[in-house]
Amino acid sequence: MSETSRPLADRVAIITGAGRGIGREHALAYARAGAAVVVNDLGGGGDGTGGSTGPAADVVAEIEAEGGSAVSNGDDISRPESAARLVHTAVEEFGRLDVLVNNAGILRDKTLLNTSLEDWEAVLGVHLRGTFLTSQAAGRYWRDRAKESGPVDARIINTSSGSGLFGNFGQSNYASAKAGIASLTIVTSLELGRYGVTANAIAPVAKTRLLASTGRIEETVSEGFDPYDPKHVSPLVVWLGSPESRDVTGRVFSVVGGYVGVVEGWHIGPTLHHEGPLTFDEISKELPEVLAAARPNATPRESHPYARES
Ligand SMILES: NC(=O)c1ccc[n+]([C@@H]2O[C@H](COP(=O)([O-])OP(=O)(O)OC[C@H]3O[C@@H](n4cnc5c(N)ncnc54)[C@H](O)[C@@H]3O)[C@@H](O)[C@H]2O)c1
Known part of the structure; x- marks a missing residue:
């Protein structure tokens, strides 16, 4: 295989929520591109209830069957102890960490007036707090490496959403979390750049359990080129995780099918x-x-x- 077909050779990545949907495609694409992957997934329902180690273990088995390297982790990324454990797992199993892809997500759609505090906190917890906790744990690891031996070449790739960037009826909790993730990405890029860490975010669209649960689209992928096939989101995430993207930071990308749009943020009119x-x-x-x-x-x-x- 040529270097361009293995742009993540020797890199180690954590991908959260990688047991299903878009995250599973990221994990498979990362392994095929040469990365060793920590496949995190709580394995719960689309609303975040329940849990099973099955989905993460299945993706690891798929990667290993193709000759790749991966290890599974079933932690709930909204919990503070999980982030440290994820970074520890990457370093223990594969000797280092280069890329953190924050992808895990749940939905509890209700209008603002009908959203309970529990639903608000569950959604903000997985998306925004989860992204904060893993970014902090990975960021501290990279800061320590940079202090020991100079800047690293590391990546954080977060997952925002059109709902957070443009608003969406019935998603006050989810949109707030996803808008927060876009802002957190910009702040992360400003603060961690000195250590050699870039931070970018994607706002994907794909046929998955999550999107199907909103009733806007069915989960089944069509024959031929289906722009909503979740696998089309991953090439950009592979590129963002590679050494090629080292000068790109603080950006948010809209990505679906064969399309990547650079989202330009709030500006004064x-x-x-x-x-x-x-x-x-x-x-x-x-x-x-x-x-x-x-x-x-x-x-x-x-x-x-x-x-x-x-
Ligand atoms: N599908 C879309 O069109 C779309 C649009 C915009 C944003 N997104 C975002 O993309 C990401 C992936 O979503 P998807 O559509 O693939 O959904 P999905 O339900 O297929 O996958 C999400 C995965 O995250 C895991 N997860 C949930 N809570 C977790 C936790 N606390 N800890 C660890 N893992 C957890 C789930 O078990 C699941 O496997 C999410 O952040 C979602 O908000 C998706």
Whole structure:
């Protein structure tokens, strides 16, 4: 095999939520690209309840059957002790850690008015706290390596969502978590760059159990090129995990099928600006005109070409 077909040779990756869906495709793609993989998955239901070591173990067996290297981990990544254990597993089993892919996720869709505190905390816990905890544990490991022997060449790849970037009815908990992950990615890139760590995020779309549970799409992948096949998300994540992407950091990518869009973040549109403080009356008189000149916020239909077509 050539170097380009094994762009992750000698790299060690942790992939969370890698027992099913998009994460499973990441794990298979990483192993095929030459990485040794820690396959994490709680193995629970789509709402985060229950658990089983089966899905992570099945993916490890699949990787090993293809001649790759992997080890399974069934930890719940929303728990503080799990992150340290994941990093420890990578180092114990494979001697190092180069890439952290934060992918695990659950849904508990309800409107803002109907969301219970438990549903809010469960969703924020897996997505936002989980991403924070693993990033902190991996970041501390890389900081210590960088202090010992100079900058590392490491990667954090987070998973945001069009729901967090553009908003989505019925997903106040999930959208808040995913918007938080996009912001956390930017802050992580600013803070860990000095140690040689990049941080980027993807906002994928794919036919998986999670998306099927919203009723917007079925889980079954069609024959031929199905743009919603989860395997199409992984090539970008392999590239982001490779040495090739070392100058790319703090970015969010929309990815689906054969499409990658660079998401440009919040920016200031038309402004109201006086030299000195604004009065209530000035705001009342002048802001409507400024607002009329502003573009509306982007919507999920603008998030990728297939959404616009459907
Ligand atoms: N499918 C889509 O269209 C889509 C769109 C936007 C974002 N995403 C994001 O992509 C990621 C993968 O989702 P998917 O669609 O493949 O769903 P999925 O349900 O098929 O896979 C998610 C995996 O995460 C695991 N998981 C859940 N909670 C966990 C925990 N606490 N610890 C460890 N593992 C846990 C699950 O067991 C499951 O195997 C999620 O972060 C999701 O929010 C998916």
